[in-house]
Amino acid sequence: MADEVILLDKWVSPxxxxxxxxxxxxxxxxxxxxxxxxxxxxxxxxxxxxxKKIPVLIHNGKPVCESNIIVQYVDEVWHDxxxxxxxxxxLRAQARFWADFVDKKIYDTGRKLWTxxxxxxxxxxxxxxxxxxxxxxxxxxxxxxxxxxxxxxxxTMIPFYSWFHTYEASGNFSIESHCPxxxxxxxxxxQHESVSKTLPEPExxxxxxxxxxxxxxxx
Amino acid sequence: xxxxxxxxxxxSPFSYRVILALKLKGIDYEYIxxxxxxxxxxLLxxxxxxKKIPVLIHGGNPISxxxxxxxxxxxxWPETHPLLPADPYxxxxxxxxxxxxxxxxxxxxxxxxTSGEEQGKAVRETVEVMEILEEHAFGSLKEKGFFGGxxxxxxxxxxxxxxxxxxxxxxxxxVKVIDPLKFPLFCGWAERFNEAPVIRDNLPGRKELVxxxxxxxxMMLAAAAAASN
Numbered sequence: 414m415a416d417e418v419i420l421l422d423k424w425v426s427p428x429x430x431x432x433x434x435x436x437x438x439x440x441x442x443x444x445x446x447x448x449x450x451x452x453x454x455x456x457x458x459x460x461x462x463x464x465k466k467i468p469v470l471i472h473n474g475k476p477v478c479e480s481n482i483i484v485q486y487v488d489e490v491w492h493d494x495x496x497x498x499x500x501x502x503x504l505r506a507q508a509r510f511w512a513d514f515v516d517k518k519i520y521d522t523g524r525k526l527w528t529x530x531x532x533x534x535x536x537x538x539x540x541x542x543x544x545x546x547x548x549x550x551x552x553x554x555x556x557x558x559x560x561x562x563x564x565x566x567x568x569t570m571i572p573f574y575s576w577f578h579t580y581e582a583s584g585n586f587s588i589e590s591h592c593p594x595x596x597x598x599x600x601x602x603x604q605h606e607s608v609s610k611t612l613p614e615p616e617x618x619x620x621x622x623x624x625x626x627x628x629x630x631x632x
Numbered sequence: 633x634x635x636x637x638x639x640x641x642x643x644s645p646f647s648y649r650v651i652l653a654l655k656l657k658g659i660d661y662e663y664i665x666x667x668x669x670x671x672x673x674x675l676l677x678x679x680x681x682x683k684k685i686p687v688l689i690h691g692g693n694p695i696s697x698x699x700x701x702x703x704x705x706x707x708x709w710p711e712t713h714p715l716l717p718a719d720p721y722x723x724x725x726x727x728x729x730x731x732x733x734x735x736x737x738x739x740x741x742x743x744x745x746t747s748g749e750e751q752g753k754a755v756r757e758t759v760e761v762m763e764i765l766e767e768h769a770f771g772s773l774k775e776k777g778f779f780g781g782x783x784x785x786x787x788x789x790x791x792x793x794x795x796x797x798x799x800x801x802x803x804x805x806x807v808k809v810i811d812p813l814k815f816p817l818f819c820g821w822a823e824r825f826n827e828a829p830v831i832r833d834n835l836p837g838r839k840e841l842v843x844x845x846x847x848x849x850x851m852m853l854a855a856a857a858a859a860s861n
Contacts (some may be wrong), residue, residue: 463732463768475721482727489720502707506695513697514681547681 418443419471421457423450425621427520428480429468430572430611435484437607438495438563481512484568497565511551511558512569518544519573527583527622528631538584542591549595556601563602571608574599578615579622634691636661639675641668643836643844645793646698647686652789653705655834656713699730702786715786726779726787729769733790736761740794743809744801744849746856751807758809762818765791770817778821784828788821792831795822800841804849 420436420443422429436443448457448467460469460476470477470486477486488497498505522544525537548570552558558566577588577599589596602608638654638661640647654661666675666685678687678694687694688701695704706715716723739761742754769791773779779787794810802808812819825831 463764472721477721477724477728479728479731482724482731485727486720486724489723502704503690503693503695505707506700506704509700509703510681510695510697513700 417473420445421448421469422467423448427572431480431568432468432483433611434568434607435487439491508565511566515569523580526580545592549592552598571602575612575615575618579619637689638663639666639687640685641666645797649698649789650686650701653702655830657709729787730790744805744845745852755807755809762815766815766818770821792825795826796835800845803842804846
């Protein structure tokens, strides 16, 4: 029986990008549906009644929600190709810890960066750079968080690279100047087709955010 | 067999999640109570990113964040009392509810940290969370069951704090949030959890918990009053 895989998503969502990268790494065929989040469709509401958010992976009719949970699910079901989590329990725990760190810290602080001004924005910027430095330190001299290959942590973090330009323009700072090794890591990941074909052009992200700011009444 | 240490504080529900998992699996460990007002070198070394408890140290390797620790325990000691379903879809659903617990239960702790309007807001938020849980999570449990079926699993441990701890918080905050008439499925599950084998012998005592949170609440409200003067 052929697998039916549908992804309810939004092109600009870094969470959705994680899932798209994982699916691409494993060569899984799926139907991509870009959702209108201001007018949520019946299927999205039915498949994610608790959060009503994207991404949602629908595998043979059954929904899986929350991007990191979807990536782990994809890794377990299609385990024979491009494993994203190591097999050693301690290394797995480390990977989960760092993916969780990215999840807890990057999106929310990044969002503060482009939705605030003045002192609030300045402190959000400092906080954000601090988190990037922590991530850079964890990477060390490894080419990827997964060592020689991309793993779960790389997949969790790399979508934010398409948002770097937006963060930099909003907070008026350069990520490269603070975290050159992290930028090198990002460019290395971008050499993978699964990543370069998934991440939108940084300019497109920025345009989207500027439109959102207008709509939200943030100058 | 590599040694296992647990850095925790009494009566942190996050510490207890790990204690209960270790007990369910019959794993021997050394518990080291931490003083968070004067953090030990071992704690700072083992969890440099967050500097928080619980931390599990297995054969010298530290693991932080309670639910990450539980997954580690489950994978390192897979033969006894599995804490997650065997199939990927079952695991994805379990992880969804574990994540929900991690994100949404903090409003409950705000109930005992605050008073007046702020407390009212925390109560309303907690009730909203409870309504979602009652319908979508506890609604899927069979009458006599746990998230792990006949046995307690990781999802039960994630929510287990809501039984005895919530009870203690309600008593010392003077608010009743968990109305058995409104949340019968949750209450039935909480009673079963508190009575489950191994769990029932390893929960903190109700009186001790109430006394602890009473003192804590008095301290917090006094500090808040002093800060606003």
